[in-house]
Amino acid sequence: MCADAQNSSSNAPVPAFETVGFVDTQANALTQAHAALADFKALSLNGHRHTFACETKMICFKRARLLVLSSLFFSTVPALSQTPPVAWGSPQYTWTGNFAGSTRADIVSAAGGNAHVRISSGRGLLSDTWTVPATWGGSDYTWVGDFNGDGKTDIASASGGSVYMKLSTGASFTSATWTVPGTWGASGYTWAKDFDDDGKTDIASAIGSSTDMNLSTGSSFTSSAWGSSALADTSFSMVFMSDPQFNWSCQSEGNISNDYCGVPANLEKDEATHAMETNMNHASAIRAINDSMGSNFRGVVINGDLTAFGNKDGELDRFRDVYLSLDFPVWPGLGNHDYQNNVNDCGAHAWVNWNYCAADMAQFLAEGARSSDRISNNDVTKYDKNFAQAGDQRNVSGSLAYSWDIGKFHFVQLNNYPTYTQSFTRGYASGISSWDIDITSPAAWLNADLGAVGADRKIILNWHKFGDVYGDSTARASLIAMLAP
Numbered sequence: 001m002c003a004d005a006q007n008s009s010s011n012a013p014v015p016a017f018e019t020v021g022f023v024d025t026q027a028n029a030l031t032q033a034h035a036a037l038a039d040f041k042a043l044s045l046n047g048h049r050h051t052f053a054c055e056t057k058m059i060c061f062k063r064a065r066l067l068v069l070s071s072l073f074f075s076t077v078p079a080l081s082q083t084p085p086v087a088w089g090s091p092q093y094t095w096t097g098n099f100a101g102s103t104r105a106d107i108v109s110a111a112g113g114n115a116h117v118r119i120s121s122g123r124g125l126l127s128d129t130w131t132v133p134a135t136w137g138g139s140d141y142t143w144v145g146d147f148n149g150d151g152k153t154d155i156a157s158a159s160g161g162s163v164y165m166k167l168s169t170g171a172s173f174t175s176a177t178w179t180v181p182g183t184w185g186a187s188g189y190t191w192a193k194d195f196d197d198d199g200k201t202d203i204a205s206a207i208g209s210s211t212d213m214n215l216s217t218g219s220s221f222t223s224s225a226w227g228s229s230a231l232a233d234t235s236f237s238m239v240f241m242s243d244p245q246f247n248w249s250c251q252s253e254g255n256i257s258n259d260y261c262g263v264p265a266n267l268e269k270d271e272a273t274h275a276m277e278t279n280m281n282h283a284s285a286i287r288a289i290n291d292s293m294g295s296n297f298r299g300v301v302i303n304g305d306l307t308a309f310g311n312k313d314g315e316l317d318r319f320r321d322v323y324l325s326l327d328f329p330v331w332p333g334l335g336n337h338d339y340q341n342n343v344n345d346c347g348a349h350a351w352v353n354w355n356y357c358a359a360d361m362a363q364f365l366a367e368g369a370r371s372s373d374r375i376s377n378n379d380v381t382k383y384d385k386n387f388a389q390a391g392d393q394r395n396v397s398g399s400l401a402y403s404w405d406i407g408k409f410h411f412v413q414l415n416n417y418p419t420y421t422q423s424f425t426r427g428y429a430s431g432i433s434s435w436d437i438d439i440t441s442p443a444a445w446l447n448a449d450l451g452a453v454g455a456d457r458k459i460i461l462n463w464h465k466f467g468d469v470y471g472d473s474t475a476r477a478s479l480i481a482m483l484a485p
């Protein structure tokens with residue numbers, strides 16, 4: 001039952017709150033009511049300190065006006081202006097960022113001890129003033145970024161050896177002073193970015209051949225000088241490995257003799273457990289190497305046979321869980337067990353899952369080569385859906401090779417072996433549930449990729465089956481031709 005506020009059965013007063021919406025016509029009242037309520041809630045969200053409490057509510061339409069009636073449940077809601085206030089700091093102390101911690105950009109403009117905040121609701125700006133200590137460095141040495149890694153934009157302002165931090169809680173700034181050595185290059189050679197890939201914004205300032213790094217721990221800066229000498233570009237550590245091969249077991253290729261398989265109790269376990277436990281041991285060892293090397297450790301290259309049968313029995317998922325969850329870069333490649341051995345030998349023939357083992361791996365690597373920000377070049381020439389298809393499958397074409405650079409080194413991942421080519425179809429022979437996988441020669445791509453590498457760089461080629469090249473004179477000649485300038 002819907003009634004006017006004056007005729008409501010409740011005698012309790014209705015607390016005052018600002019109007020949040022109107023219904024233009026009763027025909028579309030419900031749609032507009034939802035929009036109006038969304039506006040009302042937006043006034044109190046985004047981490048803003050003004051909130052409301054509600055146990056029940058009743059929405060009524062009377063004379064084409066939206067009424068929100070309340071007798072029990074609304075606490076007083078301070079009116080928040082959707083019109084930004086007049087107060088602004090100077091342009092040099094005005095920034096945009098996710099200060100409230102949402103996915104929307106907000107505005108902060110600082111003047112002395114006042115940070116005038118405009119928080120975006122997506123439909124308007126909600127205004128507030130957050131007080132801060134009036135300690136600021138020069139505008140050229142004041143930056144915004146997520147310095148403590150909590151997903152909200154903060155402000156850092158440097159003066160000599162002090163960096164005055166304004167750390168956003170989403171509803172205010174907390175202030176702290178983080179000390180640094182106080183050596184700064186010119187403002188145009190000073191940047192605030194995440195230089196060590198830990199999710200927190202750092203500050204780098206270049207002076208000559210040295211760059212003074214102030215790396216955020218989340219509660220302070222640790223400072224060091226990063227040089228740009230030839231030694232810094234050529235001296236680092238990586239792990240090169242192959243054949244994690246989920247779900248291979250101790251008995252998959254005869255009785256393997258190693259520390260794990262030599263324990264009788266382990267032999268009683270199933271294949272998936274063998275693969276998971278041994279690979280977890282490998283991952284732990286790599287983490288220990290990373291911990292001992294610190295920033296000198298640059299990541300892991302895995303040269304093929306990530307799985308035995310693609311994602312059959314969740315093998316690819318287990319590889320992802322163990323290796324792609326590591327907190328440093330991993331560059332995988334495919335081997336014969338990932339796709340070559342499984343072509344026309346996995347799934348039900350002429351059915352939607354035909355060739356899914358090999359196709360899973362080709363699609364996995366193609367997507368990674370195209371999307372990773374740690375890869376600078378790739379040979380994926382097609383990665384697309386069928387028209388009106390269901391599911392996440394893709395048509396794939398290319399050698400799936402890719403390359404990246406570290407210091408003075410140029411790395412290339414060539415997967416199974418450089419001359420391997422193969423074409424097959426996933427699923428039905430044709431139609432929207434049929435996907436073409438076309439593994440092509442990397443010859444043209446590789447020649448162009450290496451041609452763009454500077455003469456001062458060393459080149460490292462990675463692939464899985466060396467015997468298929470060096471044991472075959474034709475394949476060896478093909479590779480030499482690929483590498484010719």
